[in-house]
Amino acid sequence: MFSKASNFVYGVDSAFLIITGISVFFLVVLTALMIYFVIKYNRKNGKPAQQIKDNMALEITWIAIPMIIVLYMFYIGWKGFIPMRVVPEDAIEITAEGSMWKFKFEYPGNKIADTLVVPIDRSILINLKSVDVLHGFSVPAFRIKEDMVPNKPNYSWFTAGELGDYDIYCTVYCGLNHSNMLGVIRVVTQQEYDKWLLTLHEKLKDSPQGMKILEKNGCIACHSLDGSKVVGPSFKGIYGSKRKVSTSGSEREITVDDAYITKSIVDPGADVVVGYPAGLMQPYKSLSESDLKLINEYLKGLK
Ligand SMILES: [Cu+2]
Numbered sequence: 001m002f003s004k005a006s007n008f009v010y011g012v013d014s015a016f017l018i019i020t021g022i023s024v025f026f027l028v029v030l031t032a033l034m035i036y037f038v039i040k041y042n043r044k045n046g047k048p049a050q051q052i053k054d055n056m057a058l059e060i061t062w063i064a065i066p067m068i069i070v071l072y073m074f075y076i077g078w079k080g081f082i083p084m085r086v087v088p089e090d091a092i093e094i095t096a097e098g099s100m101w102k103f104k105f106e107y108p109g110n111k112i113a114d115t116l117v118v119p120i121d122r123s124i125l126i127n128l129k130s131v132d133v134l135h136g137f138s139v140p141a142f143r144i145k146e147d148m149v150p151n152k153p154n155y156s157w158f159t160a161g162e163l164g165d166y167d168i169y170c171t172v173y174c175g176l177n178h179s180n181m182l183g184v185i186r187v188v189t190q191q192e193y194d195k196w197l198l199t200l201h202e203k204l205k206d207s208p209q210g211m212k213i214l215e216k217n218g219c220i221a222c223h224s225l226d227g228s229k230v231v232g233p234s235f236k237g238i239y240g241s242k243r244k245v246s247t248s249g250s251e252r253e254i255t256v257d258d259a260y261i262t263k264s265i266v267d268p269g270a271d272v273v274v275g276y277p278a279g280l281m282q283p284y285k286s287l288s289e290s291d292l293k294l295i296n297e298y299l300k301g302l303k
Pocket residue numbers: 098099100101134135136170171172173174178181
């Protein structure tokens with residue numbers, strides 16, 4: 001009856017079913033009683049209703065029974081929730097980083113992946129962090145959901161019990177492309193996992209510094225590196241190209257150079273490339289002069 005996708009399915013689903021069951025029971029009983037009384041005490045029948053006053057037994061009953069029921073509903077919810085916050089010590093530790101608008105996973109040894117690959121029947125601890133705004137880490141099939149909060153470490157954990165691919169959703173509205181912020185958990189066998197870990201490329205220690213700055217600031221989420229159109233213009237071949245931009249309402253042609261790139265970072269609304277909406281990008285004023293220079297250097301090489 002309960003899916004074995006993760007160790008939390010039973011606790012969450014049983015609490016949900018019991019609470020729904022209790023609610024449906026009272027809905028049916030109360031509605032039926034209400035209809036029954038409406039008919040029974042219809043004025044046309046001439047049967048006047050009676051006022052009951054100071055009935056201690058009745059009052060104790062209607063306080064005690066609902067209290068027991070709601071405490072029980074709290075208890076089963078609590079019982080399903082507590083294990084989610086108690087991580088087994090032998091859990092494999094992986095860090096999930098949310099940024100506008102993607103998930104990134106960091107494995108021990110500085111290994112980076114776009115897909116969360118995990119072995120079956122092993123406890124997996126996911127450290128959650130965000131580099132920009134609030135994001136959510138939700139895996140409906142596993143019945144887990146936690147917030148990814150900037151500057152506030154959070155975590156989630158699970159043991160997957162069935163092989164397959166499962167969706168990860170960002171559940172906190174995080175801006176324009178929030179609905180595209182999706183991820184995948186791939187549950188594989190231990191052997192497959194070990195093999196995959198070996199092939200996972202090490203985060204390039206000597207990846208260009210400009211690229212690191214672009215990644216750190218989340219630029220890549222909106223500006224692709226391969227020419228594809230995301231939210232803003234692609235970075236590929238941008239340097240030295242001619243663009244039509246809109247400057248305070250009037251169009252003009254510019255050549256993309258250091259000055260234009262720098263201006264577009266610190267004051268993105270000044271010259272907006274025609275065909276792209278204005279006002280979507282916020283100014284990145286915290287970048288230092290040397291950061292801006294490194295970005296320029298990097299984009300120059302991106303043909
Ligand atoms: Cu998000």
